[in-house]
Amino acid sequence: MEIRKKVDNILSKVLVAIMAVMVINVLYQVFSRYVLGNPSSFTDELARYLMIWLGILGAAYVSGRNMHVSINVLPSKFDEKTQKKLKQLVSLLIVLFCIFALVIGGIRLVYMTYVLEQYSPALRLPLAVVYLVIPISGLLIIFYKTSDMLKS
Template sequence: MKFREKIDKILGQLLVIIMAVMVVNVLWQVFTRFIMGTPSSFTDELARYLMIWIGVLGAAYVSGRNMHVAIDVLPSRASGPTQRKILKLVYVIIIIFSFLALVVGGFRLVYISYLLGQTSAALQIPMALVYLVIPISGILIIYYKTSDFLKK
């Protein structure tokens, strides 16, 4: 199995696991709130952080599968070689954005959160762990788009 397919499979399975944990977490919240009458204190915060991870890692997964939303008016009207050049330009722009915003900005956010010792209110986990998904997703997007760039 190729390396990209392995990453796709691992990332897909991780997203399924996170989603399953989130569903169980929300069901537990509903059960404790409405059946037992005493809502669980950590479930709201955990659901929020899991949703962040689903959204950001899901964006990387969708980017790797080339299923993301795209405006393709210009490439669809261009000829074959011009279409490839436009796609390569788009890949370069995505790589630059992912590097600057997600990887560099994400690592700065993780580093600052770590230095300040920020922890979540209910779970008492370091916020740096929650924010770590941002640079991870950026690295994955860069890998996927670099791979796509080299294929074209």
């Protein structure tokens, strides 16, 4: 499980860095609007894209830590052996969803926005970069759930 700890460590540091940049960005936005009287044109868009990355990567991190919201009504009614099988089934369904929706669908989205040369209005950032978090997060969740299935 050494690799899992390394991935957790890197991902947590990336999330902290994104959050720090987002806080500084919003503070600058408030400063430029109320102190300078000339609101910055890019800070709103940057905050939005940072929030997207923070939310989606954060979901992968929480999934890896098994801290996500869950309803435990059904598993609690079964014995321990059946609970393990149910947990394996749920992990498998999550992996399948991530493969098809997040990884394959995300890669198609990134590719389409790259080919269509779509850019954000203020930052002129390729939207493919913004959407790249979707397949990355999908791969992280697949990694975490696969390691959970192999562990139990």
